[in-house]
Amino acid sequence: MEKILDRFLRYVAIDTQSDEESSSQPSTAKQWDLLNLLADELRAMGVKAETEEHGYVYAKIPGNNGKDTPTIGFMAHVDTAPDASGKDVKPQIIDCYDGGDIPLKGVPGLFLKPSEFPELLHFKGETLITTDGTTLLGxxxxxxxAEIMDAVQYIVTHPEFKHGPIAVAFTRDEEIGCGVDSFDVKRFGADFGYTMDGGEIGELEYENFNAAAAKIHIQGRNVHPGSAKDKMKNAIHIATELNDLLPKLARPEYTEGYEGFFHLISFKGAVEEADIAYIIRDHDRAKFEARKEMMEKAAAFIDAKYGEGTVRLELKDQYYNMREMVEPHMHIVDTAVKAMELAGIKPRIQPIRGGTDGARLSFMGLPCPNIFAGGLNFHGKMEYVPLRSIEKAAEVILNILRLYAE
Ligand SMILES: [Zn+2]
Structure with a gap:
């Protein structure tokens, strides 16, 4: 049996960064390096695994419990975020972390400090895996x-472990928001699934934002400023006025938990024309619809004030809260809770302030909550993961299978 730490270190050594500028699937060919490796490793363990041209690995393990048990899916994505390099990752292993500042030795003077990242102190005495400060960890x-592969390895080497049918998938391009664009739910063949893609140990998520994007074009009228009286319409001022109609406290920098927001993400303008863009987010579907309505009213008000055709609003839904798809099957969440408790972990159910691949899958007919993978400070040089959290996540996978097999 390969140890989960060694397995994890092998996988992070492979550069799999995705690229938001690319439109190919997967967005970067190098993601195949890990996808192919995983398919090979699964086959070497005697598991039926297939790669699929758009950048997926699908694998199946038949049940051995002699009962009619649902097929449970487990998924993880192979790509790493474009925000920081994932090439030549040189992890540092910190044994028995003492609670002090950890030097990231690739960059002199750079430290991972509990004063900046107080969660570090939750892991005093544990083994931590950090970066060397030059890349993300992955x-x-x-x-x-690694958690899914470790669980599979356990299952194939322990035939006495009873389980129902298992579906495994490895996906690509989650970090650029198109991880499941071509995902084949039918081929995957699970009745429901879990993404192993959350953060700190204990995290369990089955709620995410409802999301829409708003693009607003303002048509002004430029006239020589010397003779502009009663003629000029300054698109910059009009755009600002529209923005002022939106509630100021409903912004990401002032909200948390279940509070939704309007987030102004770009503002480009001159006197003649201006373009502003927002994302709109809310966990509650009714409040989400009300926010979109508020945006429409603001646009209509300004349009009427400055003359028809001044404001053009384009509003597009992006994704929805998976809660409405998961809630009718709450056993999926309840079983994950029980599986964590069996592993001695206190589950922390919290709403995601964003979206997940699981959210989109839930609306494609595969209810799919998200379980902790164990890492912290994602997408940057300060990323780290406690070894025990990875081991516990693999244990949670086995516990879920065990609970459903009974
Ligand atoms: Zn992720």
């Missing part, structure tokens, strides 16, 4: 990949 989501 625990997002190679921790999830």
């Amino acid at each position: 625990a997002d989501d190679k921790a999830g990949v």
Whole structure:
């Protein structure tokens, strides 16, 4: 049996960064390096695994419990975020962390400090895996990949472990928001699933934002400023006025938990024309619809004030809260809770302030909550993961299977 730490270190050594500028699937060919490796490793363990041209690995393990048990899916993504390099990752292993500042030795003077990242102190006495300060670590989501592979290894080497049918999938391009664009739910063949892609140990998520994007074009009228009286319409001022109609406290920098927001993400303008863009987010579907309505009213008000055709609003839904798809099957969440408790972990259910691949899958007919993969400070040089969290996540996978097999 390969140890999960060694497995994790092997996977993070492979550069799999995705690229938001690319439109190919997967967005970067190098993601195949890990996808192919995983398919080979699964086959070497005697598991039926297939790669699929758009950048997926699908694998199946038949049940051995002699009962009619649902097929449970486990998924993780192989890509790492474009925000920081994932090439030549040189992890540092900190044994028995003493609670002090950890030097990231690739960059003189750079430290991972509990004064800046107080969660570090939750892991005093544990083994931590950090970066050397020059790259991200890639625990997002190679921790999830390693956890699933470790659980599979356990299952194939322990025939006495009773379980129902299992579906495994490794996906690509989660970090650029198109991880499941071509995902084949039918081929995957699970009745429901879990993404192993959350953060700190204990995290369990089955709620995410409802999301829409708003693009607003303002048509002004430029006239020589010397003779502009009663003629000029300054698109910059009009755009600002429209923005002022939106509630100021409903912004990301002032909200948390279940509070939704309007987030102004770009503002480009001159006197003649201006373009502003927002994302709109809310966990509650009714409040989400009300926010979109508020945006429409603001646009209509300004349009009427400055003359028809001044404001053009384009509003597009992006994704929805998976809660409405998961809630009718709450056993999926309840079983994950029980599986964590069996592993001695206190589950922390919290709403995601964003979206996940699981959210989109839930609306494609595969209810799919998200379980912790164990890492912290994702997408940057300060990323780290406690070894025990990875081990516990693999244990949670086995516990879920065990609970459903009974
Ligand atoms: Zn992730």
